[in-house]
Amino acid sequence: MxxxxxxxxxxxxxxxxxxxxxxxxxxxTKNPVSYATVYDVNGTIIGRSDIGGHINLQKGLEYHISxxxxxxxxxxxxxxxxxxxxxxxxxxLEVNVTAKIKKYYHxxxxxxxxxxxxxxxxxxxxxxxxxYIDTKSKKVHCGNVLTNYFMSKRKxxxxxxxxxxxxxxxxxxxxxxxxxxxxxxxxxRKRNIELGIVYADTISIGSCEIFPxxxxxxxxxxxxxxxxxxxxxxxxxxxxxxxxxxTELYRYETDAPYEIDAPSVFNLKSSNSYxxxxxxxxxxxxxxxxxxxxxxxxxxxxxxxxxxSSSSKELQEDYKKYxxxxxxxxxxxxxxxxxx
Numbered sequence: 001m002x003x004x005x006x007x008x009x010x011x012x013x014x015x016x017x018x019x020x021x022x023x024x025x026x027x028x029t030k031n032p033v034s035y036a037t038v039y040d041v042n043g044t045i046i047g048r049s050d051i052g053g054h055i056n057l058q059k060g061l062e063y064h065i066s067x068x069x070x071x072x073x074x075x076x077x078x079x080x081x082x083x084x085x086x087x088x089x090x091x092x093l094e095v096n097v098t099a100k101i102k103k104y105y106h107x108x109x110x111x112x113x114x115x116x117x118x119x120x121x122x123x124x125x126x127x128x129x130x131x132y133i134d135t136k137s138k139k140v141h142c143g144n145v146l147t148n149y150f151m152s153k154r155k156x157x158x159x160x161x162x163x164x165x166x167x168x169x170x171x172x173x174x175x176x177x178x179x180x181x182x183x184x185x186x187x188x189r190k191r192n193i194e195l196g197i198v199y200a201d202t203i204s205i206g207s208c209e210i211f212p213x214x215x216x217x218x219x220x221x222x223x224x225x226x227x228x229x230x231x232x233x234x235x236x237x238x239x240x241x242x243x244x245x246x247t248e249l250y251r252y253e254t255d256a257p258y259e260i261d262a263p264s265v266f267n268l269k270s271s272n273s274y275x276x277x278x279x280x281x282x283x284x285x286x287x288x289x290x291x292x293x294x295x296x297x298x299x300x301x302x303x304x305x306x307x308x309s310s311s312s313k314e315l316q317e318d319y320k321k322y323x324x325x326x327x328x329x330x331x332x333x334x335x336x337x338x339x340x
Contacts, residue, residue, distance in 0.1 A: 019056040020079070024049045024065065027084040031196075034207050034220040035245040036067040036085065037274060037293060043332045044119040045291040048245055048274055051197075051204055051222070064329055068272045068295055069218055069249055072329060089214055090325065092251075092269070092301055102303035105133040105266050106143075108310070110322040111174040111296035114332060118288055124150040124336060126328075128299075128318045131176050132307045133265060138178045140265075141307065145173060146315040150336060174271075174296040181248040181271075182208075182219050182263050200225050210252060217263055220247040223273070236282045243276035270297045297326060 024033040032053025040046050041062040049055045057063060057077045065073045070085040077083075108130045115123040127147035133140050177184075185191050191200045198206035198221050206221030223244040224230065230241040249270045250263035272295045279288040299322050310318070328336075 019058050021054050021056050022077070022080060023082050024053045024055065025082050025084055026070075027086050029209075029211075031209065032207070033067060033070065033085055035247055035272075035274065036065050036070070039064040039066070039329060039332075042119070043121065043329065045116055045274075045293065048243070051207055051220075066329055068247060068270045068297070069216075072327075087211075087214070089216075090297070090299075092298065101135055103135060103305045104141075104303070104307060105135055105301065106304050106307075107131055107133075107176075107298050107301040108318060109174055109176075109296040110299050110319075110326060111294070112326070112328065113172065113292070113294045115293075116291040120152065121332065121336070122152045124332070126323065127173075128315045128322065129174060129296075130310055130315075133176065135266075135303070138265060140176050140178065142175075143307070143309040144312070144315060146312070146319055147173070148319070172294070174294065176265055176268070178265065180250065180263055180265055180268060181221065181246055182217070182250065185219065185221060186262060215251060215253045216269065217250045217252040218247065219250075220245065236284075238280045238282070240278045241275060242278065243274065245274045247272045266301075268298055271295065297322070299325075 024036050025031060026033055032049075032051070034049060034051045034053060036049045036053075036055075038046050038048065038055055038057075041064075043064075046063075047055055059077055059079060062074070062076045065083070065085065067085065069087060071088045073083070073085055075083070108128055110126070110128055112126040113123070114121070125147055127145060129145040130143035131140055132143060179187075185198060185206075186193070188200075191198060191205075193199070193208050196207055196209050197204055198208055198219070203225070205225045206219065208217070208219045210217045223246045224241065228242075230244075232239045232241075248268060250267040251269055252263060252267065273293070275290075275292045277290040277292075279290060280286070299318070
């Protein structure tokens with residue numbers, strides 16, 4: 001009987017294919033690509049590559065890979081041990097910086113936020129938002145914003161009104177922190193960077209790589225460290241945060257004005273974060289898996305002495321231009337079309 005069961009398992013395994021570990025790597029440097037998001041054919045997030053660029057894929061299935069520093073890639077997995085990703089780059093609006101330090105750093109960001117609940121697209125939002133940052137105090141002032149918002153009407157993934165604002169809805173407008181992820185990492189006494197690896201108490205939690213030919217630096221870390229999970233409880237609901245990765249890309253020109261050894265908010269080019277949560281209720285019989293991914297790109301910047309917010313018309317023109325420059329993954333687009 002045991003032999004028969006084993007034969008059945010082997011037979012079924014051949015049908016569905018074994019999950020094989022592959023490495024995502026930079027096509028130029030051959031270095032691992034950490035925290036790239038991998039979607040299946042339905043646009044559902046199946047996971048993120050780890051610090052070594054590894055993730056499990058099944059032979060014969062179609063996948064889509066996205067990362068803020070690389071061109072999107074769609075393919076049907078065969079048996080390759082390494083999947084190469086091509087670096088992407090975009091040029092920020094050129095500005096003239098005089099010797100006199102201006103009062104404000106003015107920038108515009110194009111952002112996108114996507115949430116899946118139980119593998120179903122529930123929320124989607126993108127748009128343009130502008131910021132003014134004091135060049136001395138680094139105090140952040142928000143300017144105008146333009147958003148495009150979608151919420152699924154599917155009742156099977158809808159939540160009750162009482163918990164709408166505390167769980168299962170993580171859509172939020174982007175905000176620029178006073179300090180970059182790099183600055184926060186280096187100020188933490190328990191963390192250090194050695195040979196491109198970020199360590200925390202001798203544990204490898206991320207990577208930091210400089211690309212001299214592109215004048216860029218990329219930092220990716222496990223933002224959940226030192227906790228393996230983060231549990232919160234409210235109104236009978238329990239949330240378990242089990243994955244939280246963050247990546248930031250910086251301009252890295254050591255001989256340019258306003259530049260410093262540690263990339264500041266003035267050097268920021270893009271940011272990406274991914275969270276996976278599990279939601280349960282102590283009385284209601286359900287378990288929900290929630291995946292949230294937020295990304296934004298600094299698309300324009302200048303130094304100025306005045307705060308003159310962009311008009312609605314300007315933001316609409318910017319939205320059209322940058323939504324074409326940073327297209328949404330085709331599978332997510334198809335989901336939005338189906339829901340509409």
